[in-house]
Amino acid sequence: MACYRNCFCCHCCCREGETRTPEELAVLGEIPDEEEEILPRKDYESLDYDRCINEPYVEVLEGMDNKKSRQYEVVRWMMVFVIGVTVGLVGLFVDFFVHLFTKIKFTVVGSSIEKCADKGCLSLSLLELLSFNMIFVFIASLLVLIEPVAAGSGIPEIKSYLNGVKIPGIVRLRTFICKAAGVLFSVSGGLFVGKEGPMIHSGAIVGAGLPQLFCSMSATFTLNFFRSGINFNKWGSFQLPGLLNFGEFKCPDGDKNCHLWTAVDLAFFVLMGVVGGLLGALFNCINKCLAKYRIRHVHPKAKFVRVLESLLVSMVTTVVIFAASILLGECRDLYSPPKLNSSLASSEDINSTIRQFFCSNKTYNDMATLFFNPQEAAIHQLFHQDSTFSPVTLSVFFLLYFLLACWTYGVSVPSGLFVPSLLCGAAFGRLVANILKVNMGLDIYSGTFALIGAAAFLGGVVRMTISLTVILIESTNEITYGLPIMITLMVAKWTGDFFNKGIYDIHIQLKGVPLLEWETEVEMDKLTASDIMEPNLTYVYPHTRVQSLVSILRTTVYHAFPVVTENRQNERDFMKGNILISNNIRFKKSSVVTRAGEQRRRCQSMKSYPSSELRNVCDEQSAVEEPTEEGEDMLQQMLERRHVPYPNLYPDQSPSDEWTMEERFRPLTFHGLILRSQLVNLLIRGVCYSENQSSASQPRLSYAEMTEDYPRYPDIHDLDLSLLNPRMIVDVTPYMNTSPYTVSPNTRISQVFNLFRTMGLRHLPVVNAAGEIVGIITRHNLTHEFLVTKLRQHYITI
Secondary structure (H helix, E strand, C coil): CCCCCCCHHHHHHCCHHHCCCHHHHHHHCCCCCHHHCCCCCCCCEECCCCCCCCHHHHHHHHCCCHHHHHHHHHHHHHHHHHHHHHHHHHHHHHHHHHHHHHHHHHHHHHHHHHHHHHHCCHHHHHHHHHHHHHHHHHHHHHHHHHCHHHCECCHHHHHHHHCCEECCCCCCHHHHHHHHHHHHHHHHCCCCCECHHHHHHHHHHHHHHCCCCCCHHHHHHHHHHHHHHHHHCCCCCCCCCCCCCCCCCCCCCCCCCCCCCCCCHHHHHHHHHHHHHHHHHHHHHHHHHHHHHHHHHHCCCCHHHHHHHHHHHHHHHHHHHHHHHHHHCCEEECCCCCCCCCCCCCCCCHHHHCCCCCCCCCEEEHHHHHHCCCHHHHHHHHHHCCCCCCHHHHHHHHHHHHHHHHHHCCCCCECECHHHHHHHHHHHHHHHHHHHHHHCCCCCCHHHHHHHHHHHHHHHHHCCCHHHHHHHHHHHCCHHHHHHHHHHHHHHHHHHHCCCCCHHHHHHHHCCCCCCCCCCCHHHHHCEHHHHCECCCCCECCEEEHHHHHHHHHHCCCCEEEEEEECCCCCCHHHCCCHHHHHHHHHHHHHCCCHHHHHHHHHHHHCCCCCCCHHHHCCCCCCCCCCCCCCCCHHHHHHHCCCCCCCCCCCCCCCCCCCCHHHHCCCEEEEEEEEHHHHHHHHHCCCCECCCCCHHHCCCCCHHHHCCCCCCCCCHHHCCHHHCCCCCEEECCCCCECCCCCECCCCEHHHHHHHHHHCCCCCEEEECCCCEEEEEECHHHHCHHHHHHHHHHHHHHC
16 A cells, blocks of 8 residues: 555555654655654653662562561552552542533533523523533643643553553652543533543552552442442442443343344444444544644643633534534434343433434434433443434434544543544444344344444554453443454454554554554564664773762763673683684684674664764764863862763773774673662762772661652752762662673564563663673664664665
């Protein structure tokens, strides 16, 4: 499939891999076109999931016994239950007030419409609806101004967080309050958004704030208990298992020809999956363009512009809902209500939510029934209402809802996409059912096709299969729907993936988050760890002066540093007179990847590129430090001195312009990793010793002292340098991780990727056969764009 610049849809929906990435264009020295300009990106950090095995941690392990272990286990289970109860109560709070505010709004506006139908004052009813919606949306938008991370569904951010990327403020208490309260007003304000995505985000914040676990069983139990009591006044009956319940799909009693679905219907379900995938791809394509426009033209402006955009969306949505319900609705005959199971979200009959605007008795306004109801009630109507909806009404409703939901997702309010996608897809499915049942005379169950349409469109938008299947089966309480739902979701995902990514992955990409996929492509195994590692290291020695540590921490942004010693042993003497030893040493030298050799190989391959930043690394000239005046204050030198690649104990041993590549990239024996936060902690607490003392005189910190400031560790710029003696020495060996995960330079990319992602690593040292560190791999080196760039360099080199 080719992409043409002059065709908007082709250019927007084309497959991702058919254009060169910005990184590739930079390597090749090409400048992207104006319309292909990349968006601003942030330098996200990775999370430290890996444990730091150092001496303070080992001391904790030594003091651990079976009794303490059992006590910790009891505390964990108690916290699991507390989290579940808290999340359930949050869900109850949001659901209760959404229903309360929505009921008040529709009751007041509905009564006004009925009164104004004969008096000709419908403009007053529209003004009332506008007032309700815009006030609610204004409050939700203000909450997002207080905490910008609370905008949207939160699922892209939580997905990135679980992937190992640190999103600032994503699990803070302020974010939780703004998210939970904001989504309440967003949904009540009539925007085409859902509350399920923000509830997932809120639950994640609760889990991160208490014991950092998840526990859905106790959350469901708590929510079920309270909702059953509040709605049915039957405390302990557990009749409402969750916030999303589609009711029972059941054929009318006595109708033996009715079947929920048959094998013949599967063919239609597959076709609906294809259409759902296409519609989802179009939805994602349009929303991506809107998101890019917001990032470039709305977000850089003053914050009140975002509030104005939210109010504009609210106003347009309200006017469309009102005008469509009044002008485009058709009066349809109302049939006898079907018998419903007590597991429905409401004890009221399905016909209690119909709207009779300008229609006589025993008829209802089909458009108003869909628009002038909460989204869950509209979904119930499409799933269980035996009365017919006009094909024109369903088509207009689907089109308007599709466009407005696409426009709404991304405005500065807490907003979900799950329920709006279900409602939009249910209208599409009910339209298909009308065509098959009325025009073609097929005997089908309309509710099943509405459910499959909802699954098809939702799958085409979010591109999930197993998780959505489980959610939809739980919502219907009908296990027989498992096969058609799974088939539909898979077809919708495959169809949509041909054009673009899922909506959450698109927004993750727009935010510049370095998300790691589940696995790498097979072709990437042509690369090894030495091809993607960073050989230009910033490191520390086991015993390093305070001056050097401060210089490193203030002039770099790295979050971990290898602890090394230089390997300068001369092996030529061992090669004389003994051929066996000589051959062994030659084999070792030929098989060992060195930093200098790797850097030289890269420099030779970079010469073919006319314009690239990588060529600057290949210059044999290195910057020489400017001499400082004798007697200059040591503290001032510490602040102004540029960091050099070799922070030795003596400043005069800095790189020289006469050094060769081997001298600049000396062999370094690897001893462990130490984190930036640990180094800053050591400096703040004065953990050091003087030259005339033994390192044993250095103060020792316990594990509790090392982790006291978690998760908000102090920054190097918070350190009062006047309290430090630059000549003091820090022994970092007790606090470094002496056994981090490492890989060989010859390790294939698939192995590196699986180790990095599975173990939740942040830094992966590359160590050769001689125990020398030759490079380090971080999340950036494993992103798809970076790997594609390196693979193309590999092809050019060979």
